[in-house]
Amino acid sequence: MFDDLRDLYQEVIxxxxxxxxxxxxxxxxxxxxxxxxxxxxxxxxxxxxxxxDGRIADVAFQGRGCAISVASASLMTETVxxxxxxxxxxxxxxxxxxxxxxxxxxxEAALADDMERLSPLSGVHEFPSRVKCATLAWHTLNNALDxxxxxxxxx
Amino acid sequence: xxxxxxxxxxxxxxxxxxxxxxxxxxRGKPLVFLDSGASAQKPRQVIAAxxxxxxxxxxxxxxxxxxLSEVATESFEAARAAVAKFLHAADVREIVFTRNSTExxxxxxxxxxxGVMQPGQAVIVSxxxxxxxxxxxxxxxxxxxxxxxxxxxxxxxxxLDLGHLEELLADGRVGLVxxxxxxxxxxxVIPAERVVALAHAHGAKVLLDGSQAAVHRRQDMxxxxxxxxxxxxxxxxGPTGIGVxxxxxxxxxxxxxxxxxxxxxxxxxxxxxxxxxxxxxxxAGTPAIIEAVGLHAAIDYVNAIGFDAIEAHERALTEHAxxxxxxxxxxxxxxxxxxxxxxxxxxxxxxxxxxxxxxLDRAGIAVRAGRHCAEPLHTRFGIDGSCRASFGLYTTxxxxxxxxxxxxxxxxFFA
Numbered sequence: 001m002f003d004d005l006r007d008l009y010q011e012v013i014x015x016x017x018x019x020x021x022x023x024x025x026x027x028x029x030x031x032x033x034x035x036x037x038x039x040x041x042x043x044x045x046x047x048x049x050x051x052x053d054g055r056i057a058d059v060a061f062q063g064r065g066c067a068i069s070v071a072s073a074s075l076m077t078e079t080v081x082x083x084x085x086x087x088x089x090x091x092x093x094x095x096x097x098x099x100x101x102x103x104x105x106x107x108e109a110a111l112a113d114d115m116e117r118l119s120p121l122s123g124v125h126e127f128p129s130r131v132k133c134a135t136l137a138w139h140t141l142n143n144a145l146d147x148x149x150x151x152x153x154x155x
Numbered sequence: 156x157x158x159x160x161x162x163x164x165x166x167x168x169x170x171x172x173x174x175x176x177x178x179x180x181x182r183g184k185p186l187v188f189l190d191s192g193a194s195a196q197k198p199r200q201v202i203a204a205x206x207x208x209x210x211x212x213x214x215x216x217x218x219x220x221x222x223l224s225e226v227a228t229e230s231f232e233a234a235r236a237a238v239a240k241f242l243h244a245a246d247v248r249e250i251v252f253t254r255n256s257t258e259x260x261x262x263x264x265x266x267x268x269x270g271v272m273q274p275g276q277a278v279i280v281s282x283x284x285x286x287x288x289x290x291x292x293x294x295x296x297x298x299x300x301x302x303x304x305x306x307x308x309x310x311x312x313x314x315l316d317l318g319h320l321e322e323l324l325a326d327g328r329v330g331l332v333x334x335x336x337x338x339x340x341x342x343x344v345i346p347a348e349r350v351v352a353l354a355h356a357h358g359a360k361v362l363l364d365g366s367q368a369a370v371h372r373r374q375d376m377x378x379x380x381x382x383x384x385x386x387x388x389x390x391x392x393g394p395t396g397i398g399v400x401x402x403x404x405x406x407x408x409x410x411x412x413x414x415x416x417x418x419x420x421x422x423x424x425x426x427x428x429x430x431x432x433x434x435x436x437x438x439a440g441t442p443a444i445i446e447a448v449g450l451h452a453a454i455d456y457v458n459a460i461g462f463d464a465i466e467a468h469e470r471a472l473t474e475h476a477x478x479x480x481x482x483x484x485x486x487x488x489x490x491x492x493x494x495x496x497x498x499x500x501x502x503x504x505x506x507x508x509x510x511x512x513x514x515l516d517r518a519g520i521a522v523r524a525g526r527h528c529a530e531p532l533h534t535r536f537g538i539d540g541s542c543r544a545s546f547g548l549y550t551t552x553x554x555x556x557x558x559x560x561x562x563x564x565x566x567x568f569f570a
Contacts, residue, residue: 001564002514009510014569018505040509040525041539064539066507067569127513 008123008130009067012075017067020074022060022081035063035140035152037132042069046140054085061140066133072121073137079114085145091115092138098122099134164464170549172198172456184519187554192339192367192498192545193523195392197453204452205394205445216444217418217435231444234451235434241454242384242401243375249407251400251434252442256366257287259385259400260333262437263362264291266410267331267383274301276330279323279359281307281315282535283338286528288364292333305329309535313341313490317349324357332361336368336384340529340543341490342473342498344368351380360406366390370547371469371496373462376401388446392548393453397446400437407433414439457548465548469497472546472555479559485566489541497546500527503562506569508540514568515542518561 026047036043044063051057059077063070076095080088094111095118098104102125107115124134132154139152170176173196180186188196214224216231239247253259268278268291278292296304305323308316315334323329332354337344347363354361362383365374369386376384383406387398402410412419412430416439421429430436457465476499480486485504503511512524523543526533533540544558 001561002517002568005514005517005568008513009568038530041533042509043539066509068510130509130513133509 008127010120010123012120013067013071016071016074020061020070022074022077023062024060025062026058026060028058029060031144031147033140033144033148033152035136035143035154037065037069037136037153037155039155040066040133042066042133042136044069044073044137044140046073046137046144048141048144050085056080056083056085056088061137065136066130068121068124068130068133069136072134073140075118075121076137076141079117080141088141089145091118092141095121095138096135099124099131101125164460164468166468166549166551169460170551172200173549174199174202176549180519182517182519187518187520187557189544189546189550189554189558190521190523191370191547191550192390192543193527194389194395195370195547196549197394198392198456200456201393201449201452205449208445208448213445215441227444230451231442231447234447237451237454238399238401241374241458242369242399243377244401245377246404248433249376249401249404251402251407251437252447253385253398253400254396254443255389255398256364256385256387257291257398259387259398260287260362260364261291262400262413263331263333263383263385263402263410264295265413266437267360267406268292268295268302269298269300270411271406271409272300272302272330275328276301277303277305277323277328279305279307279320279329279332279334281334282309283313283315283341283343283529283532284333284335285339285364285366286530287366288333288335289531302330303328307332307334309343309532312492313338313343314492315343315345315350317346317353320350321353324353324359327357329354329357329359332359334361334363336363336365337371337496337498338490338492338529338532339367339498339545340500340527340532340541341492342495342500343490343492344372344494344496346494347379347381355380367496367498372466382406388450388453391450391453392456394446394449397443397450399450404433407437410437412436412439416440418442460548468548469546472550472552473497475552476544476546476555476558479555480562483559483562483566486562489536489538497550498543499545500541500543502538502541503566503569506565508542510569511542511562511565514565515558515561518557520558520561522558 029047030050031048042065046061049058094107135154143152214227216228238250308319360382365386384401389395419439489500508524
């Protein structure tokens with residue numbers, strides 16, 4: 001009945017949704033931020049351990065939400081570990097374009113491998129009401145990098 | 156056919172009145188609209204009445220001395236009379252038009268809460284209220300006027316805890332009990348007469364939020380005995396932008412207006428103004444004229460079917476949904492109230508409500524997902540959100556079968 005939804009719910013998404021990676025607190029976190037989409041109930045807390053040069057040494061998250069939001073956060077943590085702050089922000093901007101349009105034609109070549117890893121989420125662009133689920137983690141990452149105490153929202 | 160099982164209720168004929176049910180859909184699948192609790196679809200009789208008003212009988216009301224304005228005023232006031240009759244109100248002046256139920260509740264929170272209640276008094280709401288019947292009372296509590304807010308518990312079955320209500324009323328300091336007549340999440344219909352009797356015995360007035368109940372059951376303000384009742388047009392197959400506050404005449408008269416402007420005044424000088432008699436006092440500015448005409452048509456439409464038939468249809472749908480949903484593996488229905496209507500919130504093991512509603516949407520089924528403007532209720536049940544299927548006049552038993560079937564497939568999809 002739902003075979004045509006396998007574009008959105010690829011096996012990678014279902015897997016990361018059921019068994020999110022880096023799903024824990026970071027005791028040595030130097031930055032944390034919360035994300036909350038109150039209308040739909042997705043909520044998360046993101047932990048970053050930044051090195052002195054601003055590189056992301058470790059990243060983890062906890063929270064609850066739909067398969068899309070949990071899988072997106074899980075894939076994000078795998079993708080940004082080891083990145084500089086600037087690289088992580090550039091990836092976030094590219095990912096938001098991917099989620100909204102299904103493609104990222106102007107992405108820097110340097111991001112290509114990481115964008116490939118995030119590409120299973122590109123299917124959300126066909127579901128406007130679900131784009132916010134995929135982007136919540138990245139909004140939260142920006143807030144963590146900004147050192148903002150405000151809760152991130154993508155609704 | 157479904158209609159055959161319910162004498163006097165021809166669902167096929169009713170469905171033909173709703174153009175959207177046969178409109179083209181993105182993937183060519185028939186629309187299975189199970190979100191009438193959020194807003195109902197519109198029959199062509201309502202659409203036609205509004206179009207006719209704009210094409211042949213439209214001008215501003217209560218102003219012009221020309222024929223067209225008089226005609227428009229007559230249709231607007233005829234709508235008020237139709238609402239009064241619909242609610243079996245004692246007096247047509249007890250009907251105040253608002254934008255929606257939310258505005259009607261805010262009008263009471265301001266006019267009665269701030270204008271009539273005294274410092275030291277309290278308002279009671281329940282754990283199963285829509286945000287529209289929580290937030291205005293929190294604003295009243297926080298306005299620095301010494302008015303407290305008390306929360307009446309519900310039971311695990313999703314029924315109002317009448318014992319707790321009585322405890323909260325016991326000190327005689329409660330000025331108003333403001334509760335939903337029928338939960339927009341659990342489908343629970345509260346024993347309104349008992350709530351009214353309890354509240355009145357302790358000197359409290361009662362506001363019932365009838366946003367759901369007025370759609371599903373016949374209402375009679377004189378028999379019900381409450382003091383305020385609110386409902387909204389768009390859930391009753393009418394247009395958006397029009398709602399109703401019914402209040403006892405003496406209360407509406409005692410309440411200061413929330414909005415000031417044209418239409419609500421008797422005399423205006425640059426120094427001060429005096430108020431028009433009710434209901435005009437509470438209806439500042441040009442009202443929703445076309446929408447009032449639409450609401451009138453919606454009431455006529457519902458009355459023509461008749462609440463006996465509507466209630467029987469809904470009972471059949473509700474019983475069928477309870478059996479169908481209960482048979483879906485991993486599905487939990489929120490609330491098991493004895494007296495309930497055609498609103499079912501549920502969760503499915505392993506499937507988040509949003510993922511579930513995306514799947515159901517692909518099958519052509521429209522359900523609501525999230526917290527349905529009732530976050531405290533979801534917190535009460537310890538869940539982040541739920542899916543909700545809510546039924547209307549046009550809902551069929553086979554649509555419920557289809558929902559059950561789709562939920563079974565969804566369970567396997569996420570398993």
